[in-house]
Amino acid sequence: MRRYCLLLALLLSAAACGGESTATTSTADAAATPVGETTTTEDSGFPVTVQAANGAVEVVERPTAIISLSPTSTEMLFAIGAGDQVIAVDEFSNYPDEAPTTDLSGYEPNVEAIAALNPDLVIVSDDLNDIVAALTAIQVPVIHHPAAGSLEDTYSQIEQLGVATGNLSAAASLVASMQSEIEGMVEAVGKVGEALTYYYELDATLFSVTSETFIGQVYALVGLENIADAAGGAESGYPQLSAEYIIDADPDLIFLADTKCCGETPDTVAARPAWDKLTAVANQMVIPLDDDVASRWGPRVVALLAEIVEAVLTLEGSTP
Amino acid sequence: MSGLRLVDIVVAYNGAPVVDGISVQVPSTSWVSLIGPNGAGKTTLLRAIAGLVPFEGVIEIGQQPIAAMSRRRLSQVVAFLPQRPILPEGASVFNYVAIGRTPYIPYWGTETTEDRAVVEEVLHRLDLAEIADRQIASLSGGEAQRAVLARALAQQSDILLLDEPTAALDVGHQQQVLELIDELRLEQGLTIISALHDLTLAGQYADHLVLLDNGEVVSEGEPSAVLTEETIKRYYHASVRVVSQPDAGLSVIPIRPDRTVRGAGI
Amino acid sequence: MDLQPVTTRERHTAKVGVRLSIIVLLSVMISVLLGILVGAVGLSAGSVFAELANKVPGITVDSGLSTRDSAILWELRMPRVVLAGLVGGMLAMAGAAFQGVFRNPLADPYLLGVAAGAGLGATLAIAYLPDQTQWPVSPLPLAAFAGAVLGVVVTYVLGRSGARQFAASTLILAGVAVAAFLTATQTFIQQQNSDTFREVYSWILGALGTVGWGEVVLILPYVILSGGTLLLYRRLLDVMGVGDEEADSVGISSAGVRLAVVAAATLGTAAAVAVSGLIGFVGIIVPHAIRLVIGSSYRLILPVSLGFGAAFLIIADLIARSVLAPAEIPIGVVTAFFGAPFFLLVLSRSRRFS
Numbered sequence: 001m002r003r004y005c006l007l008l009a010l011l012l013s014a015a016a017c018g019g020e021s022t023a024t025t026s027t028a029d030a031a032a033t034p035v036g037e038t039t040t041t042e043d044s045g046f047p048v049t050v051q052a053a054n055g056a057v058e059v060v061e062r063p064t065a066i067i068s069l070s071p072t073s074t075e076m077l078f079a080i081g082a083g084d085q086v087i088a089v090d091e092f093s094n095y096p097d098e099a100p101t102t103d104l105s106g107y108e109p110n111v112e113a114i115a116a117l118n119p120d121l122v123i124v125s126d127d128l129n130d131i132v133a134a135l136t137a138i139q140v141p142v143i144h145h146p147a148a149g150s151l152e153d154t155y156s157q158i159e160q161l162g163v164a165t166g167n168l169s170a171a172a173s174l175v176a177s178m179q180s181e182i183e184g185m186v187e188a189v190g191k192v193g194e195a196l197t198y199y200y201e202l203d204a205t206l207f208s209v210t211s212e213t214f215i216g217q218v219y220a221l222v223g224l225e226n227i228a229d230a231a232g233g234a235e236s237g238y239p240q241l242s243a244e245y246i247i248d249a250d251p252d253l254i255f256l257a258d259t260k261c262c263g264e265t266p267d268t269v270a271a272r273p274a275w276d277k278l279t280a281v282a283n284q285m286v287i288p289l290d291d292d293v294a295s296r297w298g299p300r301v302v303a304l305l306a307e308i309v310e311a312v313l314t315l316e317g318s319t320p
Numbered sequence: 321m322s323g324l325r326l327v328d329i330v331v332a333y334n335g336a337p338v339v340d341g342i343s344v345q346v347p348s349t350s351w352v353s354l355i356g357p358n359g360a361g362k363t364t365l366l367r368a369i370a371g372l373v374p375f376e377g378v379i380e381i382g383q384q385p386i387a388a389m390s391r392r393r394l395s396q397v398v399a400f401l402p403q404r405p406i407l408p409e410g411a412s413v414f415n416y417v418a419i420g421r422t423p424y425i426p427y428w429g430t431e432t433t434e435d436r437a438v439v440e441e442v443l444h445r446l447d448l449a450e451i452a453d454r455q456i457a458s459l460s461g462g463e464a465q466r467a468v469l470a471r472a473l474a475q476q477s478d479i480l481l482l483d484e485p486t487a488a489l490d491v492g493h494q495q496q497v498l499e500l501i502d503e504l505r506l507e508q509g510l511t512i513i514s515a516l517h518d519l520t521l522a523g524q525y526a527d528h529l530v531l532l533d534n535g536e537v538v539s540e541g542e543p544s545a546v547l548t549e550e551t552i553k554r555y556y557h558a559s560v561r562v563v564s565q566p567d568a569g570l571s572v573i574p575i576r577p578d579r580t581v582r583g584a585g586i
Numbered sequence: 587m588d589l590q591p592v593t594t595r596e597r598h599t600a601k602v603g604v605r606l607s608i609i610v611l612l613s614v615m616i617s618v619l620l621g622i623l624v625g626a627v628g629l630s631a632g633s634v635f636a637e638l639a640n641k642v643p644g645i646t647v648d649s650g651l652s653t654r655d656s657a658i659l660w661e662l663r664m665p666r667v668v669l670a671g672l673v674g675g676m677l678a679m680a681g682a683a684f685q686g687v688f689r690n691p692l693a694d695p696y697l698l699g700v701a702a703g704a705g706l707g708a709t710l711a712i713a714y715l716p717d718q719t720q721w722p723v724s725p726l727p728l729a730a731f732a733g734a735v736l737g738v739v740v741t742y743v744l745g746r747s748g749a750r751q752f753a754a755s756t757l758i759l760a761g762v763a764v765a766a767f768l769t770a771t772q773t774f775i776q777q778q779n780s781d782t783f784r785e786v787y788s789w790i791l792g793a794l795g796t797v798g799w800g801e802v803v804l805i806l807p808y809v810i811l812s813g814g815t816l817l818l819y820r821r822l823l824d825v826m827g828v829g830d831e832e833a834d835s836v837g838i839s840s841a842g843v844r845l846a847v848v849a850a851a852t853l854g855t856a857a858a859v860a861v862s863g864l865i866g867f868v869g870i871i872v873p874h875a876i877r878l879v880i881g882s883s884y885r886l887i888l889p890v891s892l893g894f895g896a897a898f899l900i901i902a903d904l905i906a907r908s909v910l911a912p913a914e915i916p917i918g919v920v921t922a923f924f925g926a927p928f929f930l931l932v933l934s935r936s937r938r939f940s
Binding site for chain 1: 626653655657663665795797798799800898907909912913
Binding site: 406430 | 596821834883
């Protein structure tokens with residue numbers, strides 16, 4: 001009896017040890033130039049390893065049961081053609097429409113709820129509740145793509161997702177088209193933006209962003225000057241301004257990123273005490289943005305830039 | 321000049337009667353003292369007269385049932401000194417005594433010169449004028465008791481209800497306060513109803529004693545009639561000797577019968 | 587009877603009253619002046635005074651301020667200072683009234699569930715009424731107000747049980763229970779709507795950052811009604827100092843006085859909380875500090891609390907918006923900073939006397 005158990009134990013441990021080196025063959029993709037910090041063991045085929053914020057993540061085969069707990073990652077996945085590989089996205093992933101939204105929470109991720117869906121790849125933007133460690137412990141590949149600090153981060157995240165989901169070429173062409181669109185818009189604006197100031201509103205208590213942040217850098221692309229950069233507390237990247245400060249600075253443009261969450265509109269802004277004295281209000285240069293577009297760092301950042309450019313050109317067009 | 325009449329008073333807490341059918345007559349300007357063991361219902365009866373607890377039965381003051389009086393009117397006729405009066409922190413003696421004028425001041429009004437004159441007079445009478453501006457918390461026990469008495473007198477009511485007015489005082493102050501009350505009674509024609517646990521003092525100062533036990537009147541009358549060794553033994557379960565001093569009233573002396581004293585006995 | 591000592595005393599009281607009034611008025615004026623002179627945008631004192639002078643009929647002076655700066659002064663700073671004064675005065679007076687009616691120097695206007703009720707109301711509005719700017723009147727203050735009043739009503743209904751109906755201790759216990767329940771409910775709702783956390787939290791900490799004359803007009807009638815009523819009850823609060831039973835025995839209904847005072851104070855507090863969030867410590871510190879200086883007579887404490895409470899909150903708001911300008915420290919944080927050393931002071935003083 002004892003000998004039998006020992007044999008069983010030996011067999012089991014051998015099986016466990018042997019598991020990691022199983023390689024599956026898959027159709028080799030057209031070899032794309034290895035990008036960023038990704039490495040492939042076979043030429044663009046699986047298994048692949050990407051260097052995400054949680055270190056090296058190995059994806060063994062082309063995933064067909066992806067769960068995204070990050071609205072931005074969801075947008076990226078669908079934009080690179082990996083949409084049909086996605087089985088579930090978190091409650092706030094509301095774009096595109098076809099994304100399979102569920103109750104899963106990106107803020108309070110429940111590892112059991114996630115595991116119950118049998119994913120073969122999970123993407124998160126915040127490592128809350130030790131979700132990364134938990135998923136790694138149950139051997140679900142998890143990629144941690146935190147909020148981008150710059151456009152370069154955005155591109156590299158898109159490319160990594162392309163590698164990880166087997167949509168390399170689509171990812172590469174998305175990045176290329178984003179880059180060229182952005183270039184084109186910057187050229188169209190030319191020097192015009194450099195003479196203009198703007199105020200970017202995060203919420204009704206007047207929190208703003210500096211040019212150091214991701215969103216601030218987007219505005220900086222067209223040369224706009226941010227009134228929040230000079231404010232006290234700007235080191236955090238998200239200073240709170242006061243009504244007096246904003247009125248005194250009298251920005252040429254005002255962008256509202258609190259339209260969906262808090263119902264702010266150009267009219268409500270104009271109704272604030274003393275705000276009607278602002279030139280931006282008088283010139284109707286209070287631009288409402290889609291909160292979601294403004295708070296994500298995915299492919300739609302191009303659309304965001306387009307709105308900014310449109311505002312700048314309108315303003316310049318209407319002043320002789 | 322108001323006498324009181326209590327007819328079949330019942331006061332119950334949570335269904336249990338604490339005062340169970342008490343009838344007493346209190347002639348005007350007399351001093352009636354309620355006595356009895358702890359829990360007999362003395363304090364409760366006083367509170368009923370002061371309108372502080374609901375009761376069944378009739379209490380009349382000068383033939384007017386108090387149930388028909390407004391709280392304000394009642395407090396103009398009856399002043400109540402509780403056993404443990406609350407002395408508001410930081411109040412001056414003057415302001416504290418002035419609270420006794422409340423029954424006469426319009427609800428949202430303030431004291432008039434007359435009100436203040438009454439307070440001054442009372443303070444004078446009770447020898448508190450010198451310390452009128454001191455904090456009441458800084459007074460000695462005797463002074464504080466006089467201040468509480470002053471507050472009651474400021475109410476200018478004919479009837480004074482005193483719940484254990486001497487409880488916290490030393491023997492000297494006990495006598496002082498009770499003498500003072502008796503003087504005032506004679507001066508101003510007050511009617512006094514007191515609850516006293518000290519039987520000697522009760523006997524020495526009250527005209528009429530009412531002995532309560534378990535919410536009922538078990539004996540009443542002149543002190544010499546009520547304060548007998550058998551009565552006290554029966555209701556207080558205490559051994560005492562009642563001694564009559566010539567020209568000095570009754571004394572109720574607790575004794576310890578088993579102890580033998582060598583030498584001279586009493 | 588010689589009326590000389592009486593009239594001497596009356597004259598003395600009157601003199602004290604006049605002196606106090608002058609001090610209080612001066613404090614309010616100075617704090618208002620500081621409040622409108624200090625701000626994220628530097629406006630010179632000269633131009634501010636010129637602007638003020640301009641408002642006096644018959645005087646026209648050119649202050650030299652641009653339209654924008656003038657708007658900052660009249661539409662931002664001035665209403666903010668006025669509102670801070672109204673809220674501070676109201677909370678301090680309500681706190682003093684609660685201390686008197688519960689005979690407890692640590693009572694504050696939030697005691698009977700006002701704060702918890704307002705917090706729950708605000709949370710419900712923030713979580714379940716999105717798009718608040720579409721409403722003709724912002725629903726947040728209304729919800730907070732309704733919640734505050736409801737909290738106190740429930741406390742009173744519960745306070746009916748117990749040996750003595752509406753006794754001070756019964757009400758306080760009921761208030762604790764109600765506050766605990768409402769706070770738990772609020773936390774639960776916040777958990778269900780995690781995106782509301784920041785907004786609710788910043789509302790709770792109190793802010794006067796986005797107020798204008800609209801908010802002043804909104805709360806003014808409540809402050810006048812509530813404050814006026816409380817001032818009427820000043821003497822009765824002193825009478826309440828002898829306890830419920832003795833107060834009843836001198837001819838007032840202690841339960842009735844308590845109800846009236848609580849109702850009036852709650853009304854004013856609810857209005858203050860509705861526009862400015864939960865600003866703590868004003869209701870305790872100001873009346874208590876006043877008591878340490880001028881004694882325990884509510885006849886004086888109540889009106890002086892009104893004045894000093896106003897000055898206190900105006901200064902606190904000034905600090906809140908200057909220290910980290912242009913960012914604003916939530917005003918509740920500033921008042922709390924005053925709170926800790928204050929209570930230590932009270933503690934040390936009480937140790938000296940015991």
